[in-house]
Amino acid sequence: MNGIVITWVQLLYISLILILFYVAELLLFMRKASAQRSVGTDPLEAELLRKEIAQLRFEMDALKLRLLATQAEWNQPAELVLDSKQESPYSHAIRLAKLGADSNSVAHQCGISRGEADLIVALYRSSTQR
Structure with a gap:
């Protein structure tokens, strides 16, 4: 074999x-x-998630401010002049924005952050242009 x-x-x-x-x-x-x-x-994926979270927070803040603006409109008389001592800082900021103040002066007079003032002024301008 x-x-x-x-x-x-x-x-x-x-x-x-x-x-x-x-x-x-x-x-x-x-x-x-x-x-x-x-x-x-992955760092790129993490950065995209951070940006999405930041965008969602911005939208949530915008909704909060819109809600505050709506509440302020319901609680205010027809004229827009109220005693600033009785107003919350956000109501005062909304009133100033409706009167045409810029975001720097709104932030300074109301004691709120520049980002909040920018958002309030932007919301006011977007609601009057409709």
Whole structure:
């Protein structure tokens, strides 16, 4: 018989090579899995999420100010002149914006931030242009 003859030493080498192949394959799969898990922490994706959160906060602040403006309109008499000591800072800011004040003066006179004053003035201008 002229067949293939494999000795125990050769069988041991073949087994060792197969085990090393499977270990290398396992390490490759583990590396790919860790790379896929780290995709969620991508700096670009994180920045996009931060921008979306900032946009949502801005919209929420705008809705709050619009609600304050609506409440101020319901609670005010027909004329827009009220004693500033009885007004909240936001009501006073809305009244000043309706009178045409710019955001710098609104922020300074009402003691609110420049961003809030910008938003109040922008809301007032958008509601009068409709």
